[in-house]
Amino acid sequence: MTILNAKHLSYAYPGKTLFKNFTCEVKKGEWVTFIGNNGTGKTTLLKVLAGVIEPQEGSVSLIDPLTKNQLKPTERVYVGQHEFSQHDGFPATALEIVVSAYTPLLGLFKNPKAHQIESAKAMLKKMGLESYIHKQLSELSGGQRQRVFIAKALCIQPKVLFLDEPSSALDANFTLELFRLLKSFQEEGLTILMITHDLALAQSVSDRIFCLEEVDVLQLDAPSIQEELAHRHTHLGETHEHL
């Protein structure tokens, strides 16, 4: 049951091709991860897949396999890498930010209902932010802000979730908790497409891993993941020795 169908995607900046002729199908409830070095175009690819930016070549369709309808913006949610690090000085609280996720669902002239506000609070609690619900965003740490944006994305129960380095500002403990939570949503049918630099983490949660290299997007099989992990381990050891 395909929910995302990407065909012959290409994207280039002047003087640099990021990816060329990338085609893939993602099934409903699948967890797909993209890895790669900095500057290889992971974020651009994820944005293209999420419909945040148009591909220069090729097409992306996000269609609910059950209803055959195109997914609405509230059903395909993108959580960017730097969202949490912006908005300094904006006086909104964590709860106000999360509740604002309902705005496009409600339509014009309607206020969020009591049960939606309760759901938003419950999601913030699940994110370990119970005591920060009424705190302003600028009073929260980078990791806490990141959790607010993930709570905002999850509370409207999207069908596909696009996460760009969701654990970049989180500590190891909460990263584990977050991925347990995401896994439980995946088991209920949520499709996840994610970018991470943590290959070991990617391996433990993902159904498929793609690696962006030069202009190609290659699907990694189990032996190549092990090889890459071993390579990274050795490389890390050498770096430590060097330091």
Add this chain to the structure above:
Amino acid sequence: MNIFNYDFMIRALWVGILVGLMAPLIGQTIVLRRMSMVGDAVAHTTLAGVAIGLILGIDPLISSLVTALLGVFLIDVLRKRLPHYADVSIAILMSLGIGLAGTLSSFVRDTNRFTAFLFGSIVAISQEEVFLITIVVLIVVVVYRLFYKEIFAMTFDENLAQHSGVNVKLVNLIFMIMLGVTLSIAAKTVGTLILSSLLILPVASALQLSKSYKSTLVWSILFSLFYMVGGLVLSFYLGAKPGGTVVLLAVLTYLALLPIRRLRR
């Protein structure tokens, strides 16, 4: 000397309350979108509108409303053309407004009426103008309430709101119309020279105390009402110009509030 014995002061206080209520609705979004100087830029286009109105024999309130609306749309167009230099669009409009107002003022015969718009003429407002301002403010308040959550989403992050399915184009259009209307009315009452202060200072003061987006709005309205009414009463007893007194009261209160934020931290 009782302030309520004078009809013109009762009218001025009523208009002050209306403008005090309306200005922060627009000011909060302007401040949080980092477009604080937009008030100054559009103020100069309203002044050009006043000159046009006086030359053509049209009510300056109407002609300044038209030029204010043209001004906010020009800013919006330029802002989209120069997305990384939003302040440039404001500076361009300000130059255009000053150039037009300066040139056209040479052709205005009734210079007293023209200069009244520099410092405002809230105590010289007619009964018809009071009626017009009351209707316009009521419309702005109702429209703002209807679009409150969309304005919040757009103010927080325009791109994010657009991508999540909020009709940002419509909300922005409505907001820009409300901005133009607010600025032209505020120009008539407190004057173009200090118009942007009325948008910014209540919000800047509220940010020292508020704990959420909603409470920032409530505090902004309270401060704005205090500045308008307090400034008018002070100006009456001091015999000073109302516009200047309102702004001075606002600046002094803002400065007095600064240590509170530090204490809160």
